[in-house]
Amino acid sequence: MKGWITGKFGSFVRQYRGTSMNSLEKTSLTDAPQWSQRHRDWVLLFASMFSLLAGAAVAPALPAMAAYFSHVPNVGTLTKLTLSTTALFIAVGAGPAGWLIDRIGRKPVLAAGALITGIAGTSGAALDSLYLILVSRALLGLGVACVVTSATTLIGDVIEPARQASFFGRQTAAMKFGGILFLLLGGALTTLSWRAVFLIDLLAFAILPGVLRGFPEATRRAVQPRARLSLPWRNARVLAPVFATFACQLFFYMIPTQVPFHLATTVKAAPMAISVAIALNLVSAALVATQIHRMIQWLGARQVYALSLLTMALGFGLIGLGDSYGVFVCGLLVAGMGTGTIFPCAAAGIVSVVGEAQRGRVTGLLVMMAFAGQFISPLVLAPLVQSIGIGQSFLAAAAALLACAVIVPLWLSAANE
Incomplete structure (x- = not known):
C-alpha cells in the first residue's frame, strides 16, 4: 500500500508540478493527460x-x-x-x-x-x-x-x-x-x-483553459540549454513548400480583393451573389483540404503541389475568361480545390523534415510567408490590374501559377537526389 501511494503521489507531482532532469529528457508533448486528448x-x-x-x-x-x-x-x-x-x-x-x-x-x-x-x-x-x-x-x-x-x-x-x-x-x-x-x-x-x-x-x-491544462510543456532545452539551434535554410524540402505557400497566398488574395469588382462589372452580380460565390470558394478549399492525407498517400507530395497549382491555374483561367455568373462560380470552385491543399501539404512536409528543437522557427517562417503573400498581393497586383484589367490579370496569374506548378516539384526533386 505504501509503495502504491508513493507511486501515485510521484505521478501527480510529475504531471502538475514538473519533472526531474532525467525525466525531462524523456518527456514529450505527446504525453498529454488522458483527459485532455x-x-x-x-x-x-x-x-x-x-x-x-x-x-x-x-x-x-x-x-x-x-x-x-x-x-x-x-x-x-x-x-x-x-x-x-x-x-x-x-x-x-x-x-x-x-x-x-x-x-x-x-x-x-x-x-x-x-x-x-x-x-x-x-x-x-x-x-x-x-x-x-x-x-x-x-x-x-x-x-x-x-x-x-x-x-x-x-x-x-x-x-x-x-x-x-x-x-x-x-x-x-x-x-x-x-x-x-x-x-x-x-x-x-x-x-x-x-x-x-x-x-x-x-x-x-x-x-x-485548454492551453494551460491540455498541453504539458516538453522542456527539451533543459537537456541542452545552450545548444546552438541551426536552421536548414538551404534545405529545399523546407524552402520549396514555403515558396509554394507564398505563391498560393499571393494569388489567392486576388479572389477577395478583385472578384467582387469583376463580378459586379462583368455580369452585374448583386452583393449577395458575390458573397455566395466567394463563400463557395472557401467551402471548396475546406472540403478538399480534409482529403490532403489521402492525396499525399496516393500521389506523393511533389505531385500534390503540381496538381494543386495546376488546379489553381485552371480556376483562375476560368475567372479570367468568364462571361457569365456560372462560369465565374465554376472558376472559384476549381481554384478553391487548389488553394485548400497547398498549406496543409507544406505544413505536414516541413514539420516532418526538421527536429522538434527547430520546429517553431520553421513553422514561423511558413506562417510569415503565408501572410506576407496576403499583404503584398494588393501592392503587387494592383498596378497590373490598373494596366491590363481584372480579367487579363487573372489570366496572367494563371500563367504564373503554371510556372510554379513546374518549379516547385523540380525543386523538391533536386532535394531528393
Whole structure:
C-alpha cells in the first residue's frame, strides 16, 4: 500500500508540478493527460481559426467605421488599413514568435498570444481614435502570429506522424470555415454597432483553459540549454513548400480583393451573389483540404503541389475568361480545390523534415510567408490590374501559377537526389 501511494503521489507531482532532469529528457508533448486528448485537437483547431479572425470579422464594419471617423483626413485609406495592418504584423511577428517557441516553449507563447489577441482586439470597441485602433490592430497581428504559429507547431508535436497530414487538412478547413463564420458574425454584430464587431476577439480568451491544462510543456532545452539551434535554410524540402505557400497566398488574395469588382462589372452580380460565390470558394478549399492525407498517400507530395497549382491555374483561367455568373462560380470552385491543399501539404512536409528543437522557427517562417503573400498581393497586383484589367490579370496569374506548378516539384526533386 505504501509503495502504491508513493507511486501515485510521484505521478501527480510529475504531471502538475514538473519533472526531474532525467525525466525531462524523456518527456514529450505527446504525453498529454488522458483527459485532455479528446479536447486538445479542438483547442488547436479553434486557435488556428484566429488567422481569419482579424480580417473577416471586421470587414463588414468598415463602411460604418469610415462614416463615424469621417472627420479624419484620408479616412477611407485608414479604415482599410485596419485589415492590412493586422496581416502585416502577423507576417512580421510570426518569425520572432517561432524563435520564442523554440527558446521558451510552445505553451507560454500560445497563452501570451491569446491574451494579446483578446485584449488588443477588443480594445477597438472602446477606442475613440482611428489611429489608436490601428495601433491595436497591429498588436492584434502580433498576438495572432503567436497563436497560429504556436498552434501549428504543436500539431507537429502532439499529433502522431501518421495523423499529421490529415490534421493539417482539418486545420486548413477550420481556417476556411472560420472565415465564413466570422464574416457572418461580424455582419450580424455590425447591425448593432460597428464597435460591437471588435467584441468577437473575446473568443481568444476561450482557448486559455485548454492551453494551460491540455498541453504539458516538453522542456527539451533543459537537456541542452545552450545548444546552438541551426536552421536548414538551404534545405529545399523546407524552402520549396514555403515558396509554394507564398505563391498560393499571393494569388489567392486576388479572389477577395478583385472578384467582387469583376463580378459586379462583368455580369452585374448583386452583393449577395458575390458573397455566395466567394463563400463557395472557401467551402471548396475546406472540403478538399480534409482529403490532403489521402492525396499525399496516393500521389506523393511533389505531385500534390503540381496538381494543386495546376488546379489553381485552371480556376483562375476560368475567372479570367468568364462571361457569365456560372462560369465565374465554376472558376472559384476549381481554384478553391487548389488553394485548400497547398498549406496543409507544406505544413505536414516541413514539420516532418526538421527536429522538434527547430520546429517553431520553421513553422514561423511558413506562417510569415503565408501572410506576407496576403499583404503584398494588393501592392503587387494592383498596378497590373490598373494596366491590363481584372480579367487579363487573372489570366496572367494563371500563367504564373503554371510556372510554379513546374518549379516547385523540380525543386523538391533536386532535394531528393
